[in-house]
Amino acid sequence: MNTQLLPALPAGSRDRKGPGSFRARHRRRLFRTDLLTTAAWASIAAAVALWLADGGTSEFSTLAGAVTALGIVTGLAGMDLVLLMLLLAARIPLIDQTVGHDRALEFHRKLGKPSLYLLLAHGLLIAIGYGMAEGLDPVSEAVSLWVLVPDMWLAFISMALFIAVVVTSLVAVRRRFPYEFWYAVHLLTYAAVATSLPHQFSVGGLFAEGTWQRWYWLAVCIATGAALLHYRVLEPVIATFRHQLTVSRVVQVAPGVVSIEMHGLRLNELAGAGGRFFIWRFLAPGLWWHPHPFSLSAEPLQFDASGRGLLRITVRNLGRGSAQLAGVKPGTKVAVEGPYGIFSTAARSRDRVVMIGAGIGITPLRALLESTPFAPGQATVILRGRSEQELYLGDEILELARNRGATVFHLTGPRSARHTGSWLPDSATDAGHRLADYAPGIADADVYVCGPGAWARNVLEDARAAGVREDQLHYERFDW
Amino acid sequence: MRIRAAVSAALASAGILLAGWQSGIHLEDTRSAAASTSAGTNGATGTTGATGTTGATGSTGATGSSSSGSGSTDTGASDKGSSAAAGTDSGAAAEPTTGAAAKAGGTYAGSVVQTRFGAVQVQITVKAGAITDVEALQLTDDDRKSIQISNRAAPLLRSEVLAAQSADVQTIGGATVTSVAYLNSLQAALDAANL
Numbered sequence: 001m002n003t004q005l006l007p008a009l010p011a012g013s014r015d016r017k018g019p020g021s022f023r024a025r026h027r028r029r030l031f032r033t034d035l036l037t038t039a040a041w042a043s044i045a046a047a048v049a050l051w052l053a054d055g056g057t058s059e060f061s062t063l064a065g066a067v068t069a070l071g072i073v074t075g076l077a078g079m080d081l082v083l084l085m086l087l088l089a090a091r092i093p094l095i096d097q098t099v100g101h102d103r104a105l106e107f108h109r110k111l112g113k114p115s116l117y118l119l120l121a122h123g124l125l126i127a128i129g130y131g132m133a134e135g136l137d138p139v140s141e142a143v144s145l146w147v148l149v150p151d152m153w154l155a156f157i158s159m160a161l162f163i164a165v166v167v168t169s170l171v172a173v174r175r176r177f178p179y180e181f182w183y184a185v186h187l188l189t190y191a192a193v194a195t196s197l198p199h200q201f202s203v204g205g206l207f208a209e210g211t212w213q214r215w216y217w218l219a220v221c222i223a224t225g226a227a228l229l230h231y232r233v234l235e236p237v238i239a240t241f242r243h244q245l246t247v248s249r250v251v252q253v254a255p256g257v258v259s260i261e262m263h264g265l266r267l268n269e270l271a272g273a274g275g276r277f278f279i280w281r282f283l284a285p286g287l288w289w290h291p292h293p294f295s296l297s298a299e300p301l302q303f304d305a306s307g308r309g310l311l312r313i314t315v316r317n318l319g320r321g322s323a324q325l326a327g328v329k330p331g332t333k334v335a336v337e338g339p340y341g342i343f344s345t346a347a348r349s350r351d352r353v354v355m356i357g358a359g360i361g362i363t364p365l366r367a368l369l370e371s372t373p374f375a376p377g378q379a380t381v382i383l384r385g386r387s388e389q390e391l392y393l394g395d396e397i398l399e400l401a402r403n404r405g406a407t408v409f410h411l412t413g414p415r416s417a418r419h420t421g422s423w424l425p426d427s428a429t430d431a432g433h434r435l436a437d438y439a440p441g442i443a444d445a446d447v448y449v450c451g452p453g454a455w456a457r458n459v460l461e462d463a464r465a466a467g468v469r470e471d472q473l474h475y476e477r478f479d480w
Numbered sequence: 481m482r483i484r485a486a487v488s489a490a491l492a493s494a495g496i497l498l499a500g501w502q503s504g505i506h507l508e509d510t511r512s513a514a515a516s517t518s519a520g521t522n523g524a525t526g527t528t529g530a531t532g533t534t535g536a537t538g539s540t541g542a543t544g545s546s547s548s549g550s551g552s553t554d555t556g557a558s559d560k561g562s563s564a565a566a567g568t569d570s571g572a573a574a575e576p577t578t579g580a581a582a583k584a585g586g587t588y589a590g591s592v593v594q595t596r597f598g599a600v601q602v603q604i605t606v607k608a609g610a611i612t613d614v615e616a617l618q619l620t621d622d623d624r625k626s627i628q629i630s631n632r633a634a635p636l637l638r639s640e641v642l643a644a645q646s647a648d649v650q651t652i653g654g655a656t657v658t659s660v661a662y663l664n665s666l667q668a669a670l671d672a673a674n675l
Contacts, residue, residue: 036486049500057504113545134640148635208628407535415574 022446026349026471032098040084043220047080048073053261054206062342068129071122072206078118079200082162082193083224085111090227091235091340100342101277102476109169116166123159126363151198161192236279236337242266245311245334247282250326254389257360258326259297259314267300268307272345274367275301275448275476278338280313282328288335292325295343295364295476297393299371302458304449315362315394343448343476350446351474356459358384358423358451359392364476365450366393369400376405380439384411384423384451408436415455423458435459436466443467450476484633484660589617590669593661597626600661604669612647614666620658629655637662648669 051072059065088095088108095104106453124138131141145152158238167173168185175469201207245264253259277295281288297314315325343364353374357365362383369381381401385391401408413425422429436442447468449459460473585607592601597620605613613639621629640649647667651659661670 030482034482034488037482037485038489041489042492042496045496046500049496052497052500053503055504057501130652133650133656134636134652144636144639148639149632202628205629287659 071125
């Protein structure tokens with residue numbers, strides 16, 4: 001159905017993508033999603049199978065044996081979930097490019113409580129099972145395990161650390177503490193995993209030396225550790241040295257909003273990252289320890305073939321940290337990680353595209369509009385702000401849209417007081433306008449939404465009502 | 481979760497669990513076969529006789545190990561026979577002398593109990609009629625896993641025995657064979673010390 005449109009298209013407007021290539025790409029991404037889901041479940045099954053293959057079911061002949069056996073199984077599954085959580089947070093490109101950074105972290109959060117429950121059950125069941133076999137109550141059994149069995153005291157510490165990490169991550173608790181406190185406690189996860197490892201290999205007979213189960217478990221643990229070390233430590237350091245970013249100037253765009261321009265090397269490798277975010281650290285006193293997640297607000301500007309050029313981010317002083325950014329001095333070195341996330345061309349599944357942004361959420365759309373392929377007339381950009389002044393980079397977007405053949409709407413005005421479920425300005429809501437009125441072809445388009453949480457939820461709701469399916473919706477949360 | 485993902489995840493998981501279970505079943509078969517044969521040899525060659533410093537050997541220790549072996553009746557009989565040959569006269573007659581020996585204190589080694597994972601022998605230290613220490617001279621060590629199980633079970637058994645002052649304690653979960661052999665050897669040592 002797209003082929004008949006082809007002759008009318010100007011050359012080069014579709015980059016190197018043929019018609020339907022977004023659908024094929026989308027199918028491949030869905031396939032990878034299913035593959036990763038299957039692998040995750042299979043890893044849990046494999047953990048239990050390790051125990052089954054060791055003749056674990058024979059333990060069920062006695063009650064004490066059965067309780068102990070359940071304790072072992074919960075421990076295996078719990079540790080497997082912990083490893084999955086670590087992998088989900090490791091920013092592995094395969095996972096990041098398949099489900100996206102925020103969905104990977106969403107899964108990570110969902111696994112938090114189940115894994116803690118499994119580990120708690122593991123400790124309790126083992127204490128009860130061993131205790132029954134020895135004629136001891138679970139408490140005395142736990143004490144004798146702690147005192148007498150090597151490595152078990154470490155396992156008790158590990159359990160305490162896991163509890164601390166999960167409890168501080170509960171939404172209700174997390175809100176009470178500053179981000180830095182949560183982050184510091186969360187780092188204890190590594191200590192929790194490290195202290196849990198010795199008893200797995202020395203106390204449990206399943207992973208005794210000479211068993212193949214031991215090799216499997218070692219391989220899984222080492223692979224997870226290597227992935228974390230590589231993608232969370234090595235890659236960022238390498239990227240920082242590769243790009244040699246330095247702040248060249250800071251420009252005020254609007255009250256409280258600045259664009260920070262950085263020059264660096266090999267920026268051609270970052271082309272097409274429009275919409276994806278990087279984690280920036282400005283290496284200045286009082287700033288360097290604070291990581292800032294921001295998207296590029298423009299495609300990298302290249303001076304020559306070697307990739308020397310300029311990068312730009314546009315930030316608003318939303319938090320304590322962002323406020324300081326306005327005062328960044330030119331010449332400041334910048335450490336960079338990324339790009340992460342699939343709020344980008346990688347998420348495209350259709351030929352049509354609709355971008356909807358509010359406030360500072362407009363800036364990643366500016367870079368996406370610049371780089372994502374579409375034919376003239378197939379893109380709609382909707383910008384929302386309280387006033388014309390809040391449509392940051394609105395002029396640049398207008399110019400890009402004019403060059404590339406996209407339709408732009410500026411929707412300004414206060415939020416509707418009566419219709420709290422509306423994302424539109426008061427006047428448009430009163431006139432009965434809906435999302436489909438601005439973007440008629442939206443049911444067959446990719447919809448990119450970037451803005452404050454509550455507003456974005458309203459947009460997504462309106463899009464669903466217009467017939468947009470879940471896998472066409474691409475939503476970047478930036479209030480985290 | 482999409483249907484394709486759910487189905488393939490369920491199939492893959494079921495397949496892995498089934499494979500694990502099947503190999504576990506086979507392992508159990510071979511293990512129980514090994515157990516039954518070793519029970520036979522256990523009865524025949526087991527309890528080579530307690531070698532306590534006093535030289536006295538109890539008859540109860542030997543019968544204890546034969547019951548743990550759960551072998552056929554003839555091995556049990558030979559077991560009793562061998563221990564009877566190694567043993568001394570009945571306990572009542574020996575009581576005064578060995579009782580005095582126990583009060584004097586000393587170390588008493590229990591019998592060597594053979595298991596399918598290796599030999600087990602313990603030695604007790606007695607002072608003023610009380611067990612003050614239990615030392616494992618030999619523990620199941622046929623393979624790495626047995627060593628690991630022994631390393632976990634021994635300190636637990638030792639503390640239980642010291643608390644109970646007898647071999648009348650529960651076995652350690654996941655280390656039943658080692659525990660039973662340990663306690664049998666211990667009983668022989670206790671008999672040797674006439675406690």
